[in-house]
Amino acid sequence: MDDKNTINLTGQDLDAHVYRVMPMKRFYELFGNKQNVLVRPSKWEDPFENFILNARARLSDGTIVSFGFNNDFYGQCWTKLTSSDALWRIYSPDRTGVRVRTTVRKLLTTLQAPLGEWAPEQAFVGKVLYLGDEKLVSFGNEVFREGLNSRALAETLLVKRIAFRHEREVRLLYFEKDKGQEDTYAYAVDPHALIDQVMLDPRLLRADADAKKDEIRKRTGFKGTVLHSLLYAPPKDMIFPVGSHRCGSHNGQA
Numbered sequence: 001m002d003d004k005n006t007i008n009l010t011g012q013d014l015d016a017h018v019y020r021v022m023p024m025k026r027f028y029e030l031f032g033n034k035q036n037v038l039v040r041p042s043k044w045e046d047p048f049e050n051f052i053l054n055a056r057a058r059l060s061d062g063t064i065v066s067f068g069f070n071n072d073f074y075g076q077c078w079t080k081l082t083s084s085d086a087l088w089r090i091y092s093p094d095r096t097g098v099r100v101r102t103t104v105r106k107l108l109t110t111l112q113a114p115l116g117e118w119a120p121e122q123a124f125v126g127k128v129l130y131l132g133d134e135k136l137v138s139f140g141n142e143v144f145r146e147g148l149n150s151r152a153l154a155e156t157l158l159v160k161r162i163a164f165r166h167e168r169e170v171r172l173l174y175f176e177k178d179k180g181q182e183d184t185y186a187y188a189v190d191p192h193a194l195i196d197q198v199m200l201d202p203r204l205l206r207a208d209a210d211a212k213k214d215e216i217r218k219r220t221g222f223k224g225t226v227l228h229s230l231l232y233a234p235p236k237d238m239i240f241p242v243g244s245h246r247c248g249s250h251n252g253q254a
Helices: 024-033 085-091 104-122 133-142 150-155 162-167 206-220
Strands: 017-022 035-039 056-058 064-066 073-079 098-103 123-127 129-131 159-161 169-175 184-188 197-200 225-228
Touching: 017 024, 017 085, 024 035, 024 098, 024 206, 035 169, 098 104, 104 123, 104 169, 104 184, 123 150, 129 133, 129 162, 133 159, 150 169, 159 162, 197 206, 206 225
Parallel strands: 129 159, 197 225
Antiparallel strands: 017 073, 017 098, 035 073, 035 184, 056 064, 073 169, 098 197, 123 169
C-alpha cells in the first residue's frame, strides 16, 4: 500500500476501525448489489465542502482561472467515533439505520482493486483535518506548491472547519480521470469481507432489535457480529455513598 494514497494517517491508523451509519435500505443494497457507492462532494450536506476547488486559482503569470476538475472526485465519509448520539440522530432519523464497521486498509484496498495500474493516481483514503479560518486559507495557499496532481487535489477534500471536528472523519476518495456525468461511483466489493460488524440503532426496543437481527441474517447471510447499541443503556450495578457510611440502617432505601 503506497503512502502516497494515504493522507494524514499513520501506519497504525490503517488497521484501526472506522464506522459508518447508513439507512437500512443502503445496507441491504450494499449486500444485495455487492457494490460500494461513493458520491460527489457537491451532494454532501455542508455547502462549504470542496471550497478550494470551487474557488479560483492564480497562475504564475497572474492569470485567474477556475479549476476545470472541481467535480471529478467521489467520496464516502466514515468516522473514528465508536459511539455518537449525533450520528445516530442524523443518519438514522427513523431509528432503523445501522452502523457498519471496517478498517481503513480494507476501504482503500477494495477501492484500488479494480483500478489496476491507475490505482496510485485515483484511489485515496485520508483523515480530515479541522482548521480555523486563517489556517484554511493558509492550507489553500500551500496545497498546490508542488503542482496540480491527484494527491494534492484529494488533500483539498480532507479539510473542514473546526465546527465539525466532533465528526472525526476518515474519507475514501476516488478521482475520475475520464470525467463522467454521474453523481455516484459504484465499484464491486465483497461486503462480507469488507464489513466485520453491524450495529443496530440504540433507540430500538429490545424485541424490535432482536427481530431486526434475524432479518439481517436471513436477507444477507452475514456471519459477522450483529449488535444492538447500548448507547442509552444505564450503567449496571452502580452504588453511590450517601451521607455517612451507616446507610445500611435504612433497610436498603435512601
